[in-house]
Amino acid sequence: MKIAIIYYSTYGHVGKLSATALEALKEANVEADLFQVPETLPQEVLDKMYAPPKDDSIPIITVEDLTKYDGFLFGLPTRFGNLPAQFKSFWDQTGGLWANGALNGKPFGIFVSTGTPGGGQEATFRNSLSSFIHHGMIYVPLGYGEAFPLLTNLEEVHGGSPWGAGAYAGADGSRQPSELELKLVQIQAKNFASVVEKFTSTKPAEVPAEKKVSEKVAEKEPEKVEQSTARQAQQKPAVKEDDSFCSKCIIM
Ligand SMILES: Cc1cc2nc3c(=O)[nH]c(=O)nc-3n(C[C@H](O)[C@H](O)[C@H](O)COP(=O)(O)O)c2cc1C
Structure with a gap:
């Protein structure tokens, strides 16, 4: 079983969630790799957005890479309650995989980052689903389960929902993912791996022809x-x- 964590991050919040998910999977002895999608904005624009340089040690995903994995965790910083154009631009190159059903039946999970509460975490999950559902991929939410005490914690401000882990970056990007938010993505990664394992280890049932x-x-x-x-x-x-x-x- 091999899991790919694929993300886009301008300011590093989703990058941090992704790295934390990878660590959690490695800790659980799950084979996993971390990728980023290609940047599409010109450097001049990124400079004007005060975007820090990307981490060059994390490889850029290719369409061919996708076929080598059994499950995917996608890290998405919201853009107006939707997935970022950089991720969409990469995903829009997967028409060939869609046409031959290469990703059909493969599980995926999502984690997100928004500026603030009410900034569209759940909207981002819902709005991005269509891109993956058209491939026949199977959405694995975080749910509550082990995450129940964290998701229902009203003592502190935190992102995340049963749809998946989430962080708040703050309106100016200065807030970092909290301990609670990082714990949520760890739980999500491990839970996701256990679901992917079920998918990959189960022999398809022999259904007699109708x-x-x-x-x-x-x-x-x-x-x-x-x-x-x-x-x-x-x-x-x-x-x-x-x-x-x-x-x-x-x-x-
Ligand atoms: C064009 C644009 C649109 C954004 N739209 C939203 C939004 O709808 N709601 C929100 O809470 N944050 C919004 N943000 C803030 C980003 O979601 C935030 O910077 C991001 O989650 C930080 O993650 P990162 O550090 O991984 O880039 C927007 C940012 C940009 C640049």
Whole structure:
């Protein structure tokens, strides 16, 4: 079982959540790799946004890489309650994988970052789902479970929801993911790995091919089938043998 954590991050918050998810998976002896999607903004714009340099030690994901993994954790900093264009731009190159069903049935989870509470964490989960659902991928939420005391904690401000872990960056990006938010992404990563393991270790059940209706009737009421076959033989339509379009065309 191999999991890929794939993220975009301008200011490092989702980068931190992603690195924490990776550590949690390694701790649990799960084979996992961390990737970032390619940046699409010109350096001049990034400078004006006060974006720090990207961590060059983290490889850039390619479309081909995706086929090597059994499950995916996607790290998404919100953009107006939706996934960032950088991630969408990468994902929009996966049409070939979509067409041949390469990612069909593969589980995925999402974690997010927003500036503030009410900034659209849950909207980001929901709005990004379509990109992955069209591939036939299976969404694995965080849920409550082990995360219950953290998600229901009203003593401190925190991101995250049953949809997945989440951090608040603050309106100016100065807030860092809290201990609670980092714990949530650790729980999510481990929970996700246990689900992917179930998917990869389960032998597909041998489902017998569905019988035709006529076969089912033949089993239940053989005499009806005999009568019907005799009737059909009498009513057999004429076949025009030398038709110029098709020698087997049936004249109605
Ligand atoms: C174009 C743009 C749109 C944004 N839209 C929202 C938003 O709708 N709600 C919100 O809370 N934060 C919004 N933010 C703030 C980012 O979500 C925040 O900077 C990000 O979560 C920080 O993660 P990062 O450090 O990994 O880049 C926006 C930021 C940018 C640049």
